[in-house]
Amino acid sequence: MKILDRCKLxxxxxxxxxxxxxxxxxxxxxxxxxxxxxxxxxYYADFPRPLFRVASARGLFVKGLAxxxxxxxxxxxxxxxxxxxxFEQAMSxxx
Amino acid sequence: xxxxxxxxxIYLNNAASAWPKAxxxxxxxxxxxxxxxxxxxxxSALTAxxxxxxxxxxxxxxxxxxxxxxxxxxxxxxxxxxxxxxLGLKRGEHVITSITEHNSVLRPLAHLADxxxxxxxxxxxxxxxxxxxxxxxxxxxxxxRLVVLNHASNVTxxxxxxxxxxxxxxxxxxxxxxxxxxSLGHCPVxxxxxxxxxxxxxxxxxxxxxxxxxxxxxxxxxxxEQVLVGGTGVRSDLRWHPTEMPTRLEAGTLNVPALAGLNTxxxxxxxxxxxxxxxxxxxxxxLRRGLRELAxxxxxxxxxxxxxxxxxxxxVNGWDVEETGYVLEQSYGIVCRTGLHCAPLIHQAIGxxxxxxxxxxxxxxxxxxxxxxxxxxxxxxxx
Numbered sequence: 488m489k490i491l492d493r494c495k496l497x498x499x500x501x502x503x504x505x506x507x508x509x510x511x512x513x514x515x516x517x518x519x520x521x522x523x524x525x526x527x528x529x530y531y532a533d534f535p536r537p538l539f540r541v542a543s544a545r546g547l548f549v550k551g552l553a554x555x556x557x558x559x560x561x562x563x564x565x566x567x568x569x570x571x572x573x574f575e576q577a578m579s580x581x582x
Numbered sequence: 583x584x585x586x587x588x589x590x591x592i593y594l595n596n597a598a599s600a601w602p603k604a605x606x607x608x609x610x611x612x613x614x615x616x617x618x619x620x621x622x623x624x625x626s627a628l629t630a631x632x633x634x635x636x637x638x639x640x641x642x643x644x645x646x647x648x649x650x651x652x653x654x655x656x657x658x659x660x661x662x663x664x665x666x667x668x669l670g671l672k673r674g675e676h677v678i679t680s681i682t683e684h685n686s687v688l689r690p691l692a693h694l695a696d697x698x699x700x701x702x703x704x705x706x707x708x709x710x711x712x713x714x715x716x717x718x719x720x721x722x723x724x725x726x727r728l729v730v731l732n733h734a735s736n737v738t739x740x741x742x743x744x745x746x747x748x749x750x751x752x753x754x755x756x757x758x759x760x761x762x763x764x765s766l767g768h769c770p771v772x773x774x775x776x777x778x779x780x781x782x783x784x785x786x787x788x789x790x791x792x793x794x795x796x797x798x799x800x801x802x803x804x805x806x807e808q809v810l811v812g813g814t815g816v817r818s819d820l821r822w823h824p825t826e827m828p829t830r831l832e833a834g835t836l837n838v839p840a841l842a843g844l845n846t847x848x849x850x851x852x853x854x855x856x857x858x859x860x861x862x863x864x865x866x867x868x869l870r871r872g873l874r875e876l877a878x879x880x881x882x883x884x885x886x887x888x889x890x891x892x893x894x895x896x897x898v899n900g901w902d903v904e905e906t907g908y909v910l911e912q913s914y915g916i917v918c919r920t921g922l923h924c925a926p927l928i929h930q931a932i933g934x935x936x937x938x939x940x941x942x943x944x945x946x947x948x949x950x951x952x953x954x955x956x957x958x959x960x961x962x963x964x965x
Contacts, residue, residue, distance in 0.1 A: 498921060499922040499923075499924075499938060505904075531913075533962070534913040534914070534962070535915070536912060536913040536914075537913075538913045540905065548902075550905060550908060550909075552912055552913065559908060
């Protein structure tokens with residue numbers, strides 16, 4: 488999936504790294520299932536707007552809504568740059 | 583403000599900013615903007631002096647005799663800064679505050695502590711969740727110049743019984759400052775009765791006016807140093823900023839459109855506020871009861887018998903608080919607030935540190951069907 492944009496979101500905590508990613512294509516079920524490569528995937532198909540979330544062993548948390556081109560990612564405080572690269576590379580290989 | 587059908591968004595974030603605004607507020611702001619500006623106090627044939635009227639209504643609400651003792655500010659944070667910084671506290675002087683405060687109190691005090699050397703005592707909560715009266719009494723031994731307390735926590739909704747604390751503080755020679763950001767409009771805030779020398783408030787929460795209008799009441803016996811000076815639109819021949827209230831504390835152009843909206847909201851509050859507040863209490867209790875019954879939901883500061891406003895703080899097992907807010911808003915259209923709510927200290931006391939809580943804060947405009955939908959959404963997270 489091609490990343491079109493990445494913007495930092497603020498939260499309550501100094502030094503946190505929450506980003507919203509925008510992709511060229513929407514999250515379909517195939518792409519969502521492929522996220523399991525990153526870590527533990529939960530998919531809530533019965534929510535009014537179906538939601539996915541992934542928690543990886545590297546301390547990476549991803550969540551988003553099926554059918555949208557967005558997702559929100561929380562990167563860990565340690566090894567942050569490496570984890571960003573890891574995530575973005577994984578996205579480029581998703582399709 | 584009667585509603586029967588849920589809107590597309592379920593708004594449960596009234597502790598941050600009330601929505602919808604009181605009837606007529608939007609129109610009052612628009613009407614004010616559509617008219618040629620007129621300076622408050624310099625009466626115009628084109629516009630009523632909504633600023634003067636607004637001040638009068640607020641004085642009545644606060645139970646104080648002189649409207650001119652209320653200075654308008656952009657918000658409560660600004661008002662609290664005027665109050666805290668305007669006392670001219672010196673190195674070594676003592677201030678007492680509480681663990682339940684918002685950053686709008688804690689940060690000005692941290693500023694004074696670090697840059698001036700003011701000593702700050704933060705009073706905690708006792709085993710019942712009340713402000714720690716014993717700790718407060720001990721702190722009073724150190725001759726405080728100022729005692730700052732909030733009337734209600736924006737995290738838990740819990741009311742602080744400020745009256746006895748303020749009366750003790752005044753007897754000990756301290757100036758008392760009440761942060762009524764959460765309470766004004768929801769419950770009586772009578773400054774003389776609770777012993778508040780100053781009351782800081784905002785117009786866009788319980789008063790249901792627009793953002794951009796707040797204020798500070800200062801009792802007659804107290805004059806603050808001027809922190810901000812400059813244009814006043816009157817007495818321009820003076821080299822120094824006028825010293826009479828309210829101009830003393832009002833530098834620069836007032837947000838007259840916001841005050842026009844607030845004035846309309848206050849008019850509505852005087853007639854419809856009690857019924858609206860009763861509805862809010864009923865709805866909030868239904869929400870709290872529903873959350874309490876859900877397995878996998880942890881409520882904070884939920885002891886029975888507490889006097890409280892609508893905010894309810896909770897956490898859902900298996901979901902991070904930020905994640906919970908994301909899911910509720912994005913997937914269910916429920917607007918709430920998550921995290922520390924700008925009140926970082928209280929979370930140690932209520933057991934929600936370090937991540938904070940999910941906060942629902944309904945209003946009298948929230949309907950039962952919306953509460954049912956919100957409870958259903960939370961239930962589906964835990965099952």
